[in-house]
Amino acid sequence: MKPTIYDIAREAGVSIATVSKVINNTGRIGDKTKQKVMKVMKELDYQPSIVASALTGKRTHTIGLLIPDIANPFFAEIARSVEDMGNELGFSVMMCSTDNNIDKESKYISLLEQKRVDGIIIATGTRNTDVLQNLLKKKLPIALIARDLPSLPVDTVLVDDYMGGYEATSHLISLGHQKISIIAEDLKVMSSKERIRGYRQALEDHGMEYDEEQIHVSDFTIEGGREVAATILAENNPATAIFACNDLLAMGVIQAAREIGVEIPSDLSIIGFDNTILASLCDPPLTTIAQPIQDMGKQVVELLVKEIKQEKQSKQRVVLMPSLEVRNTTSDNTKNLV
Amino acid sequence: MKPTIYDIAREAGVSIATVSKVINNTGRIGDKTKQKVMKVMKELDYQPSIVASALTGKRTHTIGLLIPDIANPFFAEIARSVEDMGNELGFSVMMCSTDNNIDKESKYISLLEQKRVDGIIIATGTRNTDVLQNLLKKKLPIALIARDLPSLPVDTVLVDDYMGGYEATSHLISLGHQKISIIAEDLKVMSSKERIRGYRQALEDHGMEYDEEQIHVSDFTIEGGREVAATILAENNPATAIFACNDLLAMGVIQAAREIGVEIPSDLSIIGFDNTILASLCDPPLTTIAQPIQDMGKQVVELLVKEIKQEKQSKQRVVLMPSLEVRNTTSDNTKNLV
DNA sequence: ATGAAAGCGCTAACAG
DNA sequence: CTGTTAGCGCTTTCAT
Numbered sequence: 001m002k003p004t005i006y007d008i009a010r011e012a013g014v015s016i017a018t019v020s021k022v023i024n025n026t027g028r029i030g031d032k033t034k035q036k037v038m039k040v041m042k043e044l045d046y047q048p049s050i051v052a053s054a055l056t057g058k059r060t061h062t063i064g065l066l067i068p069d070i071a072n073p074f075f076a077e078i079a080r081s082v083e084d085m086g087n088e089l090g091f092s093v094m095m096c097s098t099d100n101n102i103d104k105e106s107k108y109i110s111l112l113e114q115k116r117v118d119g120i121i122i123a124t125g126t127r128n129t130d131v132l133q134n135l136l137k138k139k140l141p142i143a144l145i146a147r148d149l150p151s152l153p154v155d156t157v158l159v160d161d162y163m164g165g166y167e168a169t170s171h172l173i174s175l176g177h178q179k180i181s182i183i184a185e186d187l188k189v190m191s192s193k194e195r196i197r198g199y200r201q202a203l204e205d206h207g208m209e210y211d212e213e214q215i216h217v218s219d220f221t222i223e224g225g226r227e228v229a230a231t232i233l234a235e236n237n238p239a240t241a242i243f244a245c246n247d248l249l250a251m252g253v254i255q256a257a258r259e260i261g262v263e264i265p266s267d268l269s270i271i272g273f274d275n276t277i278l279a280s281l282c283d284p285p286l287t288t289i290a291q292p293i294q295d296m297g298k299q300v301v302e303l304l305v306k307e308i309k310q311e312k313q314s315k316q317r318v319v320l321m322p323s324l325e326v327r328n329t330t331s332d333n334t335k336n337l338v
Numbered sequence: 339m340k341p342t343i344y345d346i347a348r349e350a351g352v353s354i355a356t357v358s359k360v361i362n363n364t365g366r367i368g369d370k371t372k373q374k375v376m377k378v379m380k381e382l383d384y385q386p387s388i389v390a391s392a393l394t395g396k397r398t399h400t401i402g403l404l405i406p407d408i409a410n411p412f413f414a415e416i417a418r419s420v421e422d423m424g425n426e427l428g429f430s431v432m433m434c435s436t437d438n439n440i441d442k443e444s445k446y447i448s449l450l451e452q453k454r455v456d457g458i459i460i461a462t463g464t465r466n467t468d469v470l471q472n473l474l475k476k477k478l479p480i481a482l483i484a485r486d487l488p489s490l491p492v493d494t495v496l497v498d499d500y501m502g503g504y505e506a507t508s509h510l511i512s513l514g515h516q517k518i519s520i521i522a523e524d525l526k527v528m529s530s531k532e533r534i535r536g537y538r539q540a541l542e543d544h545g546m547e548y549d550e551e552q553i554h555v556s557d558f559t560i561e562g563g564r565e566v567a568a569t570i571l572a573e574n575n576p577a578t579a580i581f582a583c584n585d586l587l588a589m590g591v592i593q594a595a596r597e598i599g600v601e602i603p604s605d606l607s608i609i610g611f612d613n614t615i616l617a618s619l620c621d622p623p624l625t626t627i628a629q630p631i632q633d634m635g636k637q638v639v640e641l642l643v644k645e646i647k648q649e650k651q652s653k654q655r656v657v658l659m660p661s662l663e664v665r666n667t668t669s670d671n672t673k674n675l676v
Numbered sequence: 677a678t679g680a681a682a683g684c685g686c687t688a689a690c691a692g
Numbered sequence: 693c694t695g696t697t698a699g700c701g702c703t704t705t706c707a708t
Contacts, residue, residue: 002476004701015679020703027704030677047452051398052701054389055684062432062453070421070433073615076414083408083435092449094400095433097421111430114385115400138340222619251619277411281560281589283621342685353695358687365688368693390685393700 003044012040023048054116062092063304064112064120068100068220072248073276074293075123078145081297082121089305091118098124100220106131113140119304123147125189141307145300146291148190155303156317157296161191164289164322165198165243168271171287171324172241173206176333177269181214181232181239183225183249195245195273214239218249225252226259233262240333241269247276250286254329265331275325285327292320341382350378361386392454400430401642402450402458406438406558410586411614412631413461416483419635420459427643429456436462438558444469451478457642461485463527479645483638484629486528493641494655495634499529502627502660503536503581506609509625509662510579511544514671515607519552519570519577521563521587533583533611552577556587563590564597571600578671579607585614588624592667603669613663623665630658 005023009016014033021027022037029037040046054060065082067075079095086093094117096108105126112120119141122132132152135142143155165182172180182199185192196215203210216232218224225244229252232238244250250272254264262268264284272279275290299318306312343361347354352371359365360375367375378384392398403420405413417433424431432455434446443466450458457479460470470490473480481493503520510518520537523530538548554570556562563582567590570576582588588610592602600606602622610617613628637656644650 006701016702017679017681017704018677021678024703028677033677047448049393049454049701050452051389051392051454052684053703055387055393055686055701056703057684058703060389060453069418070408071411071415071418071615073409073411073414076411077409079433080407080409080435083433092432092434092453094430095417095421096430097418110385114388115398115430116387116389277409278616278619281616281621282619283623285621344685354686355688355695355697356693359694362687366693371694387685390700391687393685393702394687395700396687 002049003046005048007044008037008040008046011044012037059118059308060116061090062094062115062117063301063308064094064096064108064117065123066096066098066105066108066120067123068125069097070095071097072220073278074247074274074291077276077293078123078297081294082145082301085298085301086305089301091301091305093121098126100125102126102128109135113138118308119143121145121300121304125186127188141304143300143304143307145296146191148194150190153315155300155307155315157300157303158191158317158319159291159296159322160319161194161322162198162201164273164291165195166202167198167322167324168195168243168273168289169199169202170206171326171330172243172269172271173202173208175241175269175330177239177241178208178333179214179237179239180241180243181216182243182245183216183218183228183232183253184245185218185220185249187217192245199243218252220246220248222248222252222255225249226256227252229253229256230260233257233260233268240267241271241330244270244272247272247274247278247286247288250288250329251278251282254282254284254286265329269330269333271330273322279325279327284329287327287330288325289322290325291322295320340387341384343386345382346375346378346384349382350375397456397646398454399428400432400453400455401639401646402432402434402446402455403461404434404436404443404446404458405461406463407435408433409435410558411616412585412612412629415614415631416461416635419632420483420639423636423639424643427639429639429643431459436464438463440464440466447473451476456646457481459483459638459642463524465526479642481638481642481645483634484529486532488528491653493638493645493653495638495641496529496655496657497629497634497660498657499532499660500536500539502611502629503533504540505536505660505662506533506581506611506627507537507540508544509664509668510581510607510609511540511546513579513607513668515577515579516546516671517552517575517577518579518581519554520581520583521554521556521566521570521591522583523556523558523587525555530583537581556590558584558586560586560590560593563587564594565590567591567594568598571595571598571606578605579609579668582608582610585610585612585616585624585626588626588667589616589620592620592622592624603667607668607671609668611660617663617665622667625665625668626663627660628663629660633658
């Protein structure tokens, strides 16, 4: 069996209270006893049980990370930065892929509560406000990343989606495109709405017409992007540029274009969003709006941990700026220059 | 405060033992009391504390997953399948990215022990046999995925790397390539050795010369692949085909080739290993050796959980077959046909 | 400076 | 069929 605090106490000839104190470096213990206890702990390869410690009201030092899918490069990258920062601050992270499914989400959250995690970071897109509201009531610290729920008083870290949408569209416009389609993820999700708003504003600022018809909705899969793009390209007088609201969608657009022989970027310009590893590897490399993933992950964890340690009273929203990453899927709209 | 078993007991007018029994569905309890208790649990939104339950010797229903990097698509995909299967069997997974760093690995393992995880799945590549040996001694269930440690009696799920190396090389040979380089991950790691052995055997079976000079070593990063490939392509009479031991490496090779104007596949054929999402998205799409990731993840979890539940006595090795996925980075070696 | 003891929320005999 | 009770390993007053 694993040695317990009793074994250490016995072996060191002290009480368990003393051992506990040296473990936690609390109270006052003589230097000799301290050394002695530490020595015994080493010898017996003793590891305090976090489970037992948590039962007495201390933290579990574990946080939950709710994301749509860990196999999605964008979220995998977020997960990595969350894990790194969490680890640095002494927290392990439990991963929960919800597929944006409301049931899975609830189930996972309930599970995390049972396991008494110290806090939860949420990146999933469901508009599951009730469950979150509930968490809030229970005082379970939560923080949002890459996701916005303005109605909820929670720490949030995200990119300025409106700005991103604006920049993406402006880039396309500056290249001479007159008909620009947008493929959004989900009209009900805030970030999606904001990107569309940015798209619209850019159009209007440049005196171009905003046409509802050009708004297409898909999900966050390659397949989804492929299908929608196929529809768009099959139109009579198809758009010469497509703004895909995430890189995965953009991959789908590239595939769809390739399938019907549409050249990128000469026949069709494409811009994505996220700047995942895919953007630099696909063919041709994708022009996209970059999110500062590392920074975002780092900041949510910091916020959440402060919340956990009750080192702060007010909730915060930190909005980071996205940036345009020009690669090879966008170019002058030569067709219209003829 | 969260309601405890005492709250339920009081509210339902029974003892905590009774409540415990209805929670775990053990012992015999009258139907009425059962209903009553369940009703109260619902009303108070009671969730049994897994922490407390674990302290009494029951499982934590949590497993650790040690991988080099969750942001690496191959491991992210593994993680997803592990998470899904784990979830299905009632286990949460804690993610641990070690960067193949021996210290991080030890630290994470120690942490997982403290948190009393029920078992650990290991996919990291360090030859950290001591730590594992230790785990084995402590009877902590562990299982290996995509990784082989023949000296250790542990459940293992992997692909036949030798076969994969053989197929990859044979494919290249069948295309007429006479000079084939291989970029391996780490000569000390079993899977790497096996892939090289397969490469060598294929060469010999086809009456071709095996040349140590053609074995190059890198890591598992794009950058690493790029650098090594640059070296290879800068040789006097460079290889006409490269077998990159993982997809990431292959991405680097593609980049290196592009940088110096070497056409793929006409000037250079490339084959990867893993068949991650990258393989289908890069440009040109990568011919590669596919690992049945879903199946692998599913099977390790099953093995580990059986081990945890002590439903099996003997350790097992399951070796799955890889398969060749032909895409566009390999073609006839036309040069030599001239 | 150190120890005794109560208690965290739950499980598992053992009684009744 | 249900309740009493003794832990599980640790933290935390409160004495000494």
